[in-house]
Amino acid sequence: MFTSVLVANRGEIACRVFRTAKRMGLRTIAVHSEADASALHVKEADEAVLIGPAPARESYLDTAKVLAAAKQTGAEAIHPGYGFLSENAEFAEAVMAAGLVWIGPPPAAIRAMGLKDAAKDLMEKAGVPVTPGYLGADQSVETLTAEAARIGYPVLIKAVAGGGGKGMKRVDAAEDFVAGLDSAKREAKAAFGDDRVLIETYITRPRHIEVQVFGDGQGNVVHLFERDCSLQRRHQKVIEEAPAPGMDDVTREAVTSAAVRAAQAVNYVGAGTVEFIADASEGLKPDRVWFMEMNTRLQVEHPVTEAVTGVDLVEWQLRVAAGEPLPMKQADIRLNGWAMEARLYAEDPSNGFLPSIGRLEHFVLPEPGDGVRIDAGVEAGGEVSQFYDPMIAKLIVHAATREEAAEGLAEAVEAVEVWPVRTNAGFLGRCLRNSRFRSGDVDTALIAAEGETLSARPDDKVLDAIAVALTAEDRWYDRDGRRNHDWGSPWAGSPGGTFGLRLSRSPRSQYAARLGGRTVVGSVMPALDGDRVWTVGEGETALSVEIDGQSARAGERVVAWTYGDGDDDVLFDRGEAVAFGWRGGVASRGAGGGVADGSLRAPMPGRIAAAPVKDGEAVKAGQTLVVLEAMKMEHALTAPFDGVAQVRVAVGDQVTDGAELALVEAVDG
Template sequence: MTHRIRKLLIANRGEIACRVMATCERLGIKTVAVYSDADRDALHVAMADEAVHIGPAPARESYLVAEKIIDACKRTGADAVHPGYGFLSENPAFAEACQKAGIIFVGPSAQSMRAMALKGAAKALMEDAGVPVVPGYHGDDQSLETLVAEAELIGFPVLIKAVAGGGGKGMRKVYSLEELPSAIEGARREGENSFGDGTLLIEKLIEKPRHIEMQVFGDVNGTAVHLFERDCSLQRRHQKVIEEAPAPGMSAEMRRAMGDAAVKAAEAIGYVGAGTVEFIVDVANGIDGAPFYFMEMNTRLQVEHPVTEAITGQDLVEWQIMVAEGKDLPLAQDEIEMMADGHAVEVRLYAEDPYGGFLPATGKIGLFDPFANVGAGQRIDAGVRAGDAVSIHYDPMIAKLIAWGEDRESAINALIDLVENTPVSGLTTNRDFLISALKDKDFRAGDVHTGFIEAHKNTLLTKPAVSAHDYALASAAILAARHTRIEGTDPWAMADNFRLNLAHSEKLWFENEDGEVITATVAACNSTVTITVADATVDARIIDFDGDTLTLEVDGLRSRLFAEVDEAKVTLVTPERTMVIKRHARDGGLDDEVEGPGTITAPMPGKILDVKVTDGETVEKGQPLLIMEAMKMEQTITAPKAGTVSGLALTPGQQVTGGAVLLTIQDKE
């Protein structure tokens, strides 16, 4: 029996809510958004036909409250709910509540979710279905003695995982018996804090793994298919950064075997809707004929689904809606296998600092126009606009950038072009890191694995220094901005550097990351400037500055860059780099250091989970001091040097603001 969906409520926010709405608009389905206090002016709210306020900013008081979502459906007459990913998307109780209220849940059954929710039970189920699994322990006895004994039986290194985990939370790599107790403690605590379940499993750690997943779909008539694989091996903190389809180097035979295993997994639980069966592949001896093992199943649409759409030409959200309406899958497996075309790559643009341990960043987005430079075969899925804020309450992803090409090389080149032409300012992002990763020779050669970033950290995670040439560009941007701010046509009011016979000369001052003053001497005549910084001299001609885009001719070479200038800083975004250059008021003293030696501050707002030391305790450099949670991630704060703890007055559960002084390490006497 089929039921045509007429009004769909998206129980999510940001990019995925906007993505679902785009398909609904094409299909003629009305949409309803839900929003918290923090999202009152969000893009997904503006895009929807209707919107319902559901509570305060914290997700546990708004997006995670199933009753509020059900009530929003009733108030608006929505006959279906799409959960997106995250939040309630894999919550079986929510799926049941929708069904009880007579609302179509665009996703799998609660029974299927429960079958795959706990990693240990899911592995046992997959073993019974004939799907290969990683050797390990997933038993009920969770005592420390049993877990230690099982780890020794498996043999180090091992991987500790929270059974209800995801996104790298509740996961620890352990290389020796000595590390095991603290790893078990941390994984259990993180599992309890993030998922309400501290149950753990132990697996053999695959030292050089690739993370390859298969997109599966099932319908109400018991048919299950796969739509090829995605390689998601390039990760940080066990979370994906770059995804692509098909997987580099995978043979047709291996693809067929993995696809068959994925379909078996879906059939074993009577799966209906979109799902992803994730495999870990041991590529220590190369991918050709490499063993692969079931890792987990995500019972929802994945963030990286656009690369599958790019190589198949199918809209997976439309497939979800069709299946939810009770219709058959639109294509059979043999039809799907005939349609694969080309290669697609996706990157996740995050507000985070790759050069500072990938810590999430917050702030208001300045320059950002995600759809200004999208060409053929390119796509951007975004849920924010210029002027929107990235807050501490939600995942810091800004957008997904996707490119398709006839082969892998052309897809990567198209994606590099798209990222380079998508500038972002106002807050720290991983844009420069993404460009470096896409250009890396090993990545381009297809030599990817989950340890790729760590293996290439010297090139990928070293922040480029600001050069004398960069300070010269910043000086040119200041002059260009000064000129464009003059209004009117009075020639005596123009700031165009005009002088009778003489060039105008002035000094501009900047501050480097070490607090040192950098002086730029500028000699300007009309639109031509000569800028000297240290022993470097740059001749530049300002062609045009429209408030965002600065066109310069530097030493005879014309180029374009994005620039923002204010009293405190100059932000420059070139195709390869994003630079925030601090300005310095020369007539005042240098800013005093906010932190004295050994002063430890909160890197961002968050919650203290555990206090490892006491006030007055003597500690060594690198010793764990505190564990805090911020933006859904757990951070261990360690001692920057040896000394004595002073000023510590924190307790577990305490909230702290960004920049708050947590404690001080006093030098040993």
């Protein structure tokens, strides 16, 4: 066994690999960009090396710099994590040519599975069923358009070199095909440097089933059962679980044996995932599951497999890379219970899931233990950067049954407290409590079908009322649960007071308030100076609110973070965060900004990927004016109303947060 390992990655996967490596007594080495100088993975490594500026192409994707760091530190092995260079055959060859141990599959296997069209052809020859579609080399618009028509709409356009939902577009009608193709090619080029695509028939009730496989240098290949990753948003996984709900023994045998054949066909060594798409219109059937692709690396969702099998997959990676045989035989690998994982992203579901960047002034995750596992890549005080993927942590729960795992994970994500960076914690909680999800009736279209219910934050009235309830509560505590007599509501003892509320965003210090044993009933009064006004009365039981004749109830765990000078507070309720502040002895919450003036501003720094509208062109409400590429994804900014567009940017421009990209002027009449 080698004695040191360098992880050519960042964030939570680097921290994850370090955890196992340290347990095995290995020296750990991190590499980092200038933007990550104070990142968590740098602090957790035994040694760290700066390898370049913030952009990944100048640091994490620079093979020469990574190898130089390995030489400088005396690293004996390199683990690529996932993303970045993890599926780059040339990088793997360069690592081995430098005399280092490559902790990954053979370069030939990476190449064989790296291009989706070639991989599908290879799988057909190996007897693995594949999805019907077009895999041809002719990439002309005319040919691709004709093939889409032959396959029949809806179709799925996928980047040949793709992964992670990038360069993937669903097209429902012929008139939308060229626009979808252009967008897919742009994303593919930006993410993978290759804009070639393939086209598949779009399965109307698809389930995403994947199988964890593992091979060693002695020719042994095993599977560690399946995962279900069907709960997705725009082809990005949201909740993953193992095993797959509704999977019977016959179907499991069919899909796992097909995955093993796929790995054997490329002489696979190390951890890999074979992904399948299933037609779930009549449940999971062995003849309705098709190969999609193979990921020749460790997956983001590997913890759920570890939970139900009791296997440390990173330890297996390290041992197999050192030449050892697989630690277990197929017959010895058993399923135990159920596991679910949620991906915590720095993004705002109520604002089109736009990524959120900035400093994590307040960052609280549930405590690990009792079936709860936390894989985090950041810490309180850290930065969420515009340059990298917005995933900041993974929350994993293992339990005896699926229902217990779902409930435990829902409670975990609802305990998340993050500010001022926005997260999807509340969205995750609503997904986990969705009745269709709880029943196992899951497909990749579930979130799209119930998007407004799942994506929208709770009604503003409810949040306002909960905030008012906090102002009426006189029991304030610090984080250790001790009474803090210096902090109290200005309305303590006067529950009949009247107040207005406004949003505020300027955190400063750290106190917490917890509610209990009180009902607060509010009724909406006429607005005063543009603020909502409430009358608040005292009741007897848990926190609830009546608004416009309808009752609303807060979560059982409601937390408020109070700032040092008492001017501003943030309320956390079931993963959601809302801020309010004190003005003149009353709490006020004002209306937020918008695009009423027709100005479209960059929600974050990024690059202009497309500007399909010309300056002075008449536009309709909802029409795309500018496409911003940021944090590895495209974000379309649309006209807020009919009018004439003034475009302020050009394709290729780098823009800062808040920069005006376009302006729509309403036409008289």
